[in-house]
Amino acid sequence: MSERENKLLSIPEGLDQERVDAALARVLGLSRSVVVGLLEAGEVTRKGKALGKSEKVASGDLLEILMPAPKGEATLTPTPVEGLRVVYNDDHIIVIDKPAGVAAHPSPGWSGPTVIGAIIAAGYNVSTSGAAERQGIVHRLDVGTTGLMVVAKDEISYSHLKDQFRDRTVGKVYHALVQGHMDPTEGTIDAPIDRHPKEDYRFAVVADGKPSITHYKALEYFRAVSLLEIELETGRTHQIRVHFSALHHPLVGDLTYGADHTIADRLEMTRPWLHARELTLIHPVTREELRFTSEYPLDLTRALSLLEANQERD
Numbered sequence: 001m002s003e004r005e006n007k008l009l010s011i012p013e014g015l016d017q018e019r020v021d022a023a024l025a026r027v028l029g030l031s032r033s034v035v036v037g038l039l040e041a042g043e044v045t046r047k048g049k050a051l052g053k054s055e056k057v058a059s060g061d062l063l064e065i066l067m068p069a070p071k072g073e074a075t076l077t078p079t080p081v082e083g084l085r086v087v088y089n090d091d092h093i094i095v096i097d098k099p100a101g102v103a104a105h106p107s108p109g110w111s112g113p114t115v116i117g118a119i120i121a122a123g124y125n126v127s128t129s130g131a132a133e134r135q136g137i138v139h140r141l142d143v144g145t146t147g148l149m150v151v152a153k154d155e156i157s158y159s160h161l162k163d164q165f166r167d168r169t170v171g172k173v174y175h176a177l178v179q180g181h182m183d184p185t186e187g188t189i190d191a192p193i194d195r196h197p198k199e200d201y202r203f204a205v206v207a208d209g210k211p212s213i214t215h216y217k218a219l220e221y222f223r224a225v226s227l228l229e230i231e232l233e234t235g236r237t238h239q240i241r242v243h244f245s246a247l248h249h250p251l252v253g254d255l256t257y258g259a260d261h262t263i264a265d266r267l268e269m270t271r272p273w274l275h276a277r278e279l280t281l282i283h284p285v286t287r288e289e290l291r292f293t294s295e296y297p298l299d300l301t302r303a304l305s306l307l308e309a310n311q312e313r314d
Helices: 021-029 032-040 115-121 155-166 239-246 261-267 298-314
Strands: 006-010 044-045 060-068 085-089 093-100 146-152 170-180 186-190 193-195 202-205 211-222 225-231 275-283 290-291
Touching: 006 021, 021 032, 021 060, 021 115, 032 275, 044 202, 085 290, 093 115, 115 146, 146 155, 155 275, 170 202, 170 239, 193 239, 202 239, 211 239, 225 239
Parallel strands: 146 275
Antiparallel strands: 006 060, 044 060, 085 093, 093 146, 170 225, 170 275, 186 211, 193 202, 211 225, 275 290
16 A cells, blocks of 8 residues: 655745635645545644635645555656746746756656646646646647747637647747758758657658658858757657758757767757747737747857857867
8 A cells, every 4th residue: 555645835926825725736736626635634734733625825835735645657746847937927828938857748758847747836727628747738848958838727728829839820939059060051841750660769750751841040150060040830749850860960969869979078968959949929818929039048058158169269
Protein backbone atom coordinates (compact mmCIF):
# COMPACT_ATOMS: atom_id res chain seq x y z
CA MET A 1 0.00 0.00 0.00
CA SER A 2 1.34 3.46 -0.95
CA GLU A 3 2.25 5.79 1.90
CA ARG A 4 0.51 9.13 2.14
CA GLU A 5 2.59 12.29 2.07
CA ASN A 6 2.36 15.31 4.36
CA LYS A 7 2.67 18.35 2.09
CA LEU A 8 3.33 21.95 3.14
CA LEU A 9 1.83 24.41 0.67
CA SER A 10 2.21 28.18 0.55
CA ILE A 11 -0.78 29.82 -1.16
CA PRO A 12 0.42 31.76 -4.23
CA GLU A 13 -0.59 35.35 -4.94
CA GLY A 14 -2.94 34.37 -7.75
CA LEU A 15 -5.23 32.56 -5.26
CA ASP A 16 -5.59 35.30 -2.65
CA GLN A 17 -9.12 35.22 -1.13
CA GLU A 18 -10.17 32.10 -3.03
CA ARG A 19 -12.22 29.37 -1.34
CA VAL A 20 -9.86 26.72 -0.05
CA ASP A 21 -11.53 23.87 -1.99
CA ALA A 22 -11.20 25.73 -5.32
CA ALA A 23 -7.66 26.89 -4.53
CA LEU A 24 -6.38 23.43 -3.65
CA ALA A 25 -8.04 21.81 -6.67
CA ARG A 26 -6.08 24.20 -8.90
CA VAL A 27 -2.74 24.06 -7.15
CA LEU A 28 -2.68 20.33 -6.42
CA GLY A 29 -4.17 19.20 -9.73
CA LEU A 30 -6.81 17.14 -7.91
CA SER A 31 -10.53 16.96 -8.59
CA ARG A 32 -12.79 19.16 -6.46
CA SER A 33 -14.43 16.03 -4.97
CA VAL A 34 -11.06 14.65 -3.80
CA VAL A 35 -10.15 18.01 -2.23
CA VAL A 36 -13.53 18.26 -0.49
CA GLY A 37 -12.95 14.75 0.87
CA LEU A 38 -9.61 15.84 2.35
CA LEU A 39 -11.20 18.92 3.91
CA GLU A 40 -14.13 17.01 5.38
CA ALA A 41 -11.70 14.48 6.86
CA GLY A 42 -9.80 17.28 8.60
CA GLU A 43 -6.65 16.62 6.56
CA VAL A 44 -6.07 20.24 5.53
CA THR A 45 -4.92 22.51 8.36
CA ARG A 46 -3.76 26.10 8.81
CA LYS A 47 -1.82 26.87 11.98
CA GLY A 48 -2.96 23.52 13.34
CA LYS A 49 -6.68 24.18 12.72
CA ALA A 50 -8.65 22.10 10.20
CA LEU A 51 -10.18 24.15 7.39
CA GLY A 52 -13.76 23.91 6.15
CA LYS A 53 -14.35 23.75 2.41
CA SER A 54 -15.95 27.21 2.19
CA GLU A 55 -13.23 29.04 4.11
CA LYS A 56 -11.01 31.43 2.17
CA VAL A 57 -7.24 31.45 1.93
CA ALA A 58 -4.87 34.39 1.70
CA SER A 59 -1.66 34.82 -0.25
CA GLY A 60 1.20 33.40 1.81
CA ASP A 61 -0.97 31.14 3.99
CA LEU A 62 0.92 27.97 4.87
CA LEU A 63 -1.32 24.89 4.72
CA GLU A 64 -0.46 21.36 5.84
CA ILE A 65 -2.15 18.68 3.73
CA LEU A 66 -2.20 14.91 4.12
CA MET A 67 -2.18 14.00 0.44
CA PRO A 68 -4.20 11.06 -0.95
CA ALA A 69 -2.26 7.92 -1.84
CA PRO A 70 -0.94 7.95 -5.44
CA LYS A 71 -2.83 5.72 -7.90
CA GLY A 72 0.18 4.58 -9.90
CA GLU A 73 -0.42 6.30 -13.23
CA ALA A 74 1.42 9.48 -14.23
CA THR A 75 -0.49 12.65 -13.40
CA LEU A 76 0.07 16.36 -13.69
CA THR A 77 2.21 17.64 -10.81
CA PRO A 78 1.86 21.38 -10.17
CA THR A 79 5.42 22.59 -9.58
CA PRO A 80 6.75 26.18 -9.54
CA VAL A 81 9.33 26.86 -12.26
CA GLU A 82 12.08 29.39 -11.62
CA GLY A 83 12.49 31.79 -14.53
CA LEU A 84 9.06 31.20 -16.08
CA ARG A 85 7.66 34.70 -16.60
CA VAL A 86 4.04 35.74 -17.16
CA VAL A 87 3.99 38.20 -20.09
CA TYR A 88 0.22 38.69 -20.32
CA ASN A 89 -2.74 37.50 -18.27
CA ASP A 90 -6.47 38.11 -18.31
CA ASP A 91 -9.62 36.05 -17.67
CA HIS A 92 -9.24 34.14 -20.92
CA ILE A 93 -5.58 33.57 -21.82
CA ILE A 94 -2.13 33.63 -20.28
CA VAL A 95 1.07 34.18 -22.27
CA ILE A 96 4.32 33.01 -20.71
CA ASP A 97 8.02 33.26 -21.50
CA LYS A 98 9.32 29.70 -21.10
CA PRO A 99 12.84 28.96 -19.85
CA ALA A 100 14.88 26.02 -21.15
CA GLY A 101 14.46 22.62 -19.53
CA VAL A 102 10.68 22.87 -19.22
CA ALA A 103 8.20 20.78 -21.23
CA ALA A 104 4.84 22.17 -22.32
CA HIS A 105 2.98 19.36 -20.52
CA PRO A 106 3.62 15.93 -18.96
CA SER A 107 4.40 13.08 -21.35
CA PRO A 108 5.72 9.50 -21.13
CA GLY A 109 9.36 9.49 -20.12
CA TRP A 110 9.42 13.12 -18.94
CA SER A 111 9.64 13.67 -15.18
CA GLY A 112 10.81 17.29 -15.23
CA PRO A 113 8.91 20.57 -14.83
CA THR A 114 6.10 21.61 -17.19
CA VAL A 115 4.49 24.86 -18.29
CA ILE A 116 1.01 23.70 -17.30
CA GLY A 117 2.26 22.50 -13.91
CA ALA A 118 3.98 25.84 -13.28
CA ILE A 119 0.91 27.86 -14.24
CA ILE A 120 -1.36 25.86 -11.93
CA ALA A 121 1.20 26.02 -9.10
CA ALA A 122 1.20 29.82 -9.44
CA GLY A 123 -2.55 29.86 -8.85
CA TYR A 124 -3.84 30.47 -12.37
CA ASN A 125 -6.80 28.53 -13.70
CA VAL A 126 -6.63 26.85 -17.12
CA SER A 127 -9.16 25.44 -19.56
CA THR A 128 -10.38 21.92 -18.82
CA SER A 129 -10.46 21.11 -22.54
CA GLY A 130 -8.03 18.52 -23.83
CA ALA A 131 -6.45 15.57 -22.03
CA ALA A 132 -6.14 16.01 -18.25
CA GLU A 133 -2.37 16.49 -18.36
CA ARG A 134 -2.57 18.95 -21.29
CA GLN A 135 -5.46 21.16 -20.25
CA GLY A 136 -5.28 24.59 -21.87
CA ILE A 137 -2.31 23.72 -24.09
CA VAL A 138 -2.94 24.82 -27.68
CA HIS A 139 0.65 24.62 -28.97
CA ARG A 140 4.02 23.43 -27.70
CA LEU A 141 7.69 24.34 -27.53
CA ASP A 142 10.43 21.73 -27.23
CA VAL A 143 11.94 21.23 -23.77
CA GLY A 144 15.16 22.93 -24.92
CA THR A 145 13.45 25.84 -26.69
CA THR A 146 12.87 29.13 -24.87
CA GLY A 147 10.32 31.85 -25.56
CA LEU A 148 6.64 32.61 -25.91
CA MET A 149 3.67 30.29 -25.38
CA VAL A 150 -0.05 31.03 -25.00
CA VAL A 151 -2.31 28.88 -22.79
CA ALA A 152 -6.13 28.98 -22.76
CA LYS A 153 -7.92 29.65 -19.47
CA ASP A 154 -11.48 28.80 -20.54
CA GLU A 155 -13.22 26.54 -23.05
CA ILE A 156 -14.18 29.25 -25.56
CA SER A 157 -10.60 30.51 -25.68
CA TYR A 158 -9.23 26.97 -26.06
CA SER A 159 -11.46 26.29 -29.05
CA HIS A 160 -10.80 29.66 -30.68
CA LEU A 161 -7.01 29.43 -30.26
CA LYS A 162 -6.98 25.85 -31.56
CA ASP A 163 -8.78 27.11 -34.67
CA GLN A 164 -6.21 29.88 -35.13
CA PHE A 165 -3.30 27.46 -34.96
CA ARG A 166 -5.07 24.99 -37.27
CA ASP A 167 -5.87 27.75 -39.78
CA ARG A 168 -2.26 29.04 -39.61
CA THR A 169 -3.31 32.58 -38.67
CA VAL A 170 -1.05 32.76 -35.59
CA GLY A 171 2.26 34.54 -36.24
CA LYS A 172 5.19 32.50 -34.87
CA VAL A 173 8.65 34.02 -35.32
CA TYR A 174 11.78 32.28 -34.02
CA HIS A 175 15.43 33.21 -33.94
CA ALA A 176 17.96 30.43 -34.45
CA LEU A 177 21.72 30.11 -34.75
CA VAL A 178 22.66 27.56 -37.41
CA GLN A 179 25.97 26.14 -38.51
CA GLY A 180 27.44 27.48 -41.74
CA HIS A 181 26.33 30.42 -43.87
CA MET A 182 22.87 30.20 -45.41
CA ASP A 183 22.84 30.58 -49.18
CA PRO A 184 20.53 32.05 -50.35
CA THR A 185 20.20 34.51 -47.49
CA GLU A 186 16.43 34.09 -47.41
CA GLY A 187 14.05 31.46 -48.64
CA THR A 188 11.36 28.89 -47.96
CA ILE A 189 11.83 25.25 -46.99
CA ASP A 190 8.90 23.12 -48.17
CA ALA A 191 9.66 19.54 -47.12
CA PRO A 192 7.32 16.98 -45.47
CA ILE A 193 8.15 15.77 -41.95
CA ASP A 194 7.30 12.62 -40.01
CA ARG A 195 8.90 10.18 -37.59
CA HIS A 196 12.42 9.09 -38.49
CA PRO A 197 12.14 5.68 -40.21
CA LYS A 198 14.75 4.09 -37.92
CA GLU A 199 14.97 6.24 -34.78
CA ASP A 200 11.63 6.85 -33.09
CA TYR A 201 12.87 9.69 -30.86
CA ARG A 202 13.72 11.84 -33.91
CA PHE A 203 11.82 13.28 -36.86
CA ALA A 204 12.99 13.56 -40.46
CA VAL A 205 12.11 14.83 -43.92
CA VAL A 206 10.31 11.88 -45.52
CA ALA A 207 8.46 11.61 -48.82
CA ASP A 208 5.08 10.69 -47.31
CA GLY A 209 5.32 12.99 -44.27
CA LYS A 210 3.03 15.83 -43.24
CA PRO A 211 3.30 19.10 -45.21
CA SER A 212 5.81 21.36 -43.45
CA ILE A 213 6.75 24.90 -44.50
CA THR A 214 9.44 27.12 -42.95
CA HIS A 215 10.40 30.64 -44.07
CA TYR A 216 13.76 32.13 -43.10
CA LYS A 217 16.06 35.09 -43.62
CA ALA A 218 19.58 35.66 -42.40
CA LEU A 219 19.97 38.45 -39.85
CA GLU A 220 23.73 38.25 -39.35
CA TYR A 221 26.70 36.12 -40.33
CA PHE A 222 29.44 35.20 -37.89
CA ARG A 223 32.43 32.97 -38.42
CA ALA A 224 31.01 29.53 -39.35
CA VAL A 225 27.44 30.28 -38.18
CA SER A 226 24.36 32.30 -39.19
CA LEU A 227 21.76 34.05 -37.05
CA LEU A 228 18.35 33.53 -38.69
CA GLU A 229 14.83 34.85 -38.31
CA ILE A 230 12.38 32.03 -38.97
CA GLU A 231 8.63 32.12 -39.50
CA LEU A 232 6.66 28.91 -39.31
CA GLU A 233 3.74 28.41 -41.66
CA THR A 234 3.08 24.96 -40.21
CA GLY A 235 3.87 23.65 -36.74
CA ARG A 236 5.29 20.14 -36.89
CA THR A 237 7.23 18.60 -34.03
CA HIS A 238 10.93 19.64 -34.27
CA GLN A 239 10.14 21.39 -37.58
CA ILE A 240 12.88 24.02 -37.46
CA ARG A 241 15.47 21.55 -36.21
CA VAL A 242 14.60 18.96 -38.86
CA HIS A 243 14.43 21.37 -41.79
CA PHE A 244 17.79 23.01 -41.17
CA SER A 245 19.45 19.71 -40.38
CA ALA A 246 18.18 18.41 -43.75
CA LEU A 247 19.90 21.38 -45.43
CA HIS A 248 23.15 20.51 -43.58
CA HIS A 249 22.81 23.61 -41.42
CA PRO A 250 21.84 22.11 -38.03
CA LEU A 251 21.11 24.42 -35.13
CA VAL A 252 24.14 25.18 -32.97
CA GLY A 253 23.99 22.87 -29.95
CA ASP A 254 21.46 20.48 -31.49
CA LEU A 255 23.46 17.27 -31.21
CA THR A 256 20.33 15.16 -31.81
CA TYR A 257 20.13 16.53 -35.34
CA GLY A 258 23.79 16.51 -36.30
CA ALA A 259 25.32 19.64 -34.78
CA ASP A 260 29.10 19.77 -34.25
CA HIS A 261 29.77 19.47 -30.51
CA THR A 262 33.00 21.48 -30.83
CA ILE A 263 31.04 24.56 -31.94
CA ALA A 264 28.54 24.04 -29.13
CA ASP A 265 31.37 23.68 -26.61
CA ARG A 266 33.10 26.82 -27.88
CA LEU A 267 29.87 28.81 -27.51
CA GLU A 268 28.99 27.15 -24.17
CA MET A 269 25.68 25.86 -25.54
CA THR A 270 24.12 22.83 -23.87
CA ARG A 271 20.89 22.97 -25.91
CA PRO A 272 19.81 24.00 -29.41
CA TRP A 273 20.17 27.77 -29.98
CA LEU A 274 16.48 28.38 -30.66
CA HIS A 275 14.14 31.02 -29.25
CA ALA A 276 10.42 31.71 -29.83
CA ARG A 277 10.91 35.43 -30.32
CA GLU A 278 7.50 36.78 -31.40
CA LEU A 279 3.90 35.61 -31.07
CA THR A 280 0.96 37.32 -32.77
CA LEU A 281 -2.64 36.17 -32.30
CA ILE A 282 -6.24 37.37 -32.19
CA HIS A 283 -7.65 37.55 -28.67
CA PRO A 284 -10.34 34.83 -28.54
CA VAL A 285 -12.91 37.07 -26.84
CA THR A 286 -12.11 40.73 -27.64
CA ARG A 287 -10.87 39.89 -31.18
CA GLU A 288 -8.03 42.38 -30.66
CA GLU A 289 -4.71 41.56 -32.32
CA LEU A 290 -2.06 40.90 -29.68
CA ARG A 291 1.66 40.88 -30.39
CA PHE A 292 4.33 39.78 -27.92
CA THR A 293 8.14 39.83 -28.08
CA SER A 294 10.63 37.96 -25.90
CA GLU A 295 14.26 38.89 -25.28
CA TYR A 296 16.99 36.27 -25.56
CA PRO A 297 17.84 34.44 -22.32
CA LEU A 298 21.33 34.55 -20.84
CA ASP A 299 22.82 31.46 -22.52
CA LEU A 300 21.83 32.66 -26.00
CA THR A 301 23.17 36.18 -25.48
CA ARG A 302 26.40 34.73 -24.07
CA ALA A 303 26.88 32.65 -27.23
CA LEU A 304 26.40 35.74 -29.39
CA SER A 305 28.87 37.68 -27.25
CA LEU A 306 31.45 34.94 -27.73
CA LEU A 307 30.91 35.06 -31.49
CA GLU A 308 31.27 38.84 -31.55
CA ALA A 309 34.48 38.62 -29.51
CA ASN A 310 35.87 36.09 -31.99
CA GLN A 311 34.96 38.39 -34.91
CA GLU A 312 36.85 41.27 -33.31
CA ARG A 313 39.97 39.14 -32.84
CA ASP A 314 40.02 38.02 -36.48
